Amino acid sequence: MNKKLESIKEKALQEINSSKDENSLNENYRKNFKELSSVFSQMGDLSSEEKKAIGVKANEIKQLVTRAFEEKKETFVKEKKDNSSFFDITIPGKKTKIGHLHPITQAINEAENIFRGMGFSLVEGPELEDEWHNFDALNFPADHPAREMQDTFFVKSKNKKLLMRTHTSPVQIRYMKTHKPPYRIIVPGRVFRNEATDASHEVNFYQIEGLMIDKEISVANFKAVIEEFCRAFFGQDVKIRLRPSFFPFTEPSFEVDMSCSECKGKGCSLCSQTGWLEILGAGMVHPNVLENSGVDSKKWQGFAFGFGWDRWIMLKYKINDVRLFYNGDLRFLNQF
Numbered sequence: 001m002n003k004k005l006e007s008i009k010e011k012a013l014q015e016i017n018s019s020k021d022e023n024s025l026n027e028n029y030r031k032n033f034k035e036l037s038s039v040f041s042q043m044g045d046l047s048s049e050e051k052k053a054i055g056v057k058a059n060e061i062k063q064l065v066t067r068a069f070e071e072k073k074e075t076f077v078k079e080k081k082d083n084s085s086f087f088d089i090t091i092p093g094k095k096t097k098i099g100h101l102h103p104i105t106q107a108i109n110e111a112e113n114i115f116r117g118m119g120f121s122l123v124e125g126p127e128l129e130d131e132w133h134n135f136d137a138l139n140f141p142a143d144h145p146a147r148e149m150q151d152t153f154f155v156k157s158k159n160k161k162l163l164m165r166t167h168t169s170p171v172q173i174r175y176m177k178t179h180k181p182p183y184r185i186i187v188p189g190r191v192f193r194n195e196a197t198d199a200s201h202e203v204n205f206y207q208i209e210g211l212m213i214d215k216e217i218s219v220a221n222f223k224a225v226i227e228e229f230c231r232a233f234f235g236q237d238v239k240i241r242l243r244p245s246f247f248p249f250t251e252p253s254f255e256v257d258m259s260c261s262e263c264k265g266k267g268c269s270l271c272s273q274t275g276w277l278e279i280l281g282a283g284m285v286h287p288n289v290l291e292n293s294g295v296d297s298k299k300w301q302g303f304a305f306g307f308g309w310d311r312w313i314m315l316k317y318k319i320n321d322v323r324l325f326y327n328g329d330l331r332f333l334n335q336f
């Protein structure tokens with residue numbers, strides 16, 4: 001009996017250790033364990049002393065075989081784990097979702113390209129401005145309504161009176177103070193007004209400001225530049241007209257209308273049946289503004305203009321609510 005147990009042990013250990021994979025290991029273990037268990041059923045003729053000795057030995061062998069089985073199994077598990085770090089480069093990848101530029105930024109880039117083609121360069125300035133750059137330097141009188149608390153976001157500060165800029169024009173002043181004429185710049189940027197929000201008003205919106213100063217710049221130059229821009233941006237033969245207006249920082253000042261892009265001037269709901277769309281304010285830069293910026297108004301002259309950029313994009317894409325630009329709704333943004 002003892003010999004038989006020994007031979008079962010040898011065979012079981014040998015088979016377990018030489019198993020090629022997990023399946024054959026399980027099979028070898030099951031087979032040898034069964035054989036070992038059958039020894040117990042053959043102990044009927046033995047004396048109780050012998051039964052006890054054989055029982056102890058058989059149990060020892062069982063434990064030995066089971067340990068060998070578990071150790072071998074462990075090596076297969078580890079192998080499998082090592083193999084799983086293999087990276088199959090032929091598996092198709094998961095597409096990463098990426099965003100895109102905001103429609104306002106896209107349109108600013110488009111405008112920049114068009115103006116660059118006419119020799120303008122892009123300049124930016126601070127959104128938190130001081131009162132002098134935002135109002136005084138631009139020839140706003142001390143009692144101008146825009147300076148009142150209810151129209152403008154003033155910011156508490158110790159020294160200068162600071163505010164969230166109400167237009168991009170202060171950047172003209174900053175640029176002229178630090179650069180020598182001639183100038184051809186555009187200034188895109190965010191501006192802030194204390195407005196009640198509705199479909200056509202927001203507390204913050206975008207402007208694109210333009211400035212061209214040289215020795216012999218006239219309204220005719222302005223008209224040519226703006227007409228060229230409108231045609232390039234709307235991709236069609238649009239007409240331009242100027243109407244007299246008033247701004248503190250330009251003299252003369254005018255509002256600019258573009259022939260309606262929707263009805264081509266025939267009259268529709270977009271243009272309130274007039275055939276014209278109001279697109280920007282502009283004018284010849286006031287001599288006071290030039291002097292405030294350190295530019296000799298006897299030698300230099302030119303024009304400035306400012307687009308309400310949100311409205312301009314709304315016209316192009318027929319968007320009926322300015323708030324769509326700022327509420328982060330992807331159903332809207334993903335259309336651009």
Ligand SMILES: [Zn+2]
Nearest residue numbers: 260263268271
């Ligand atoms: Zn129209």
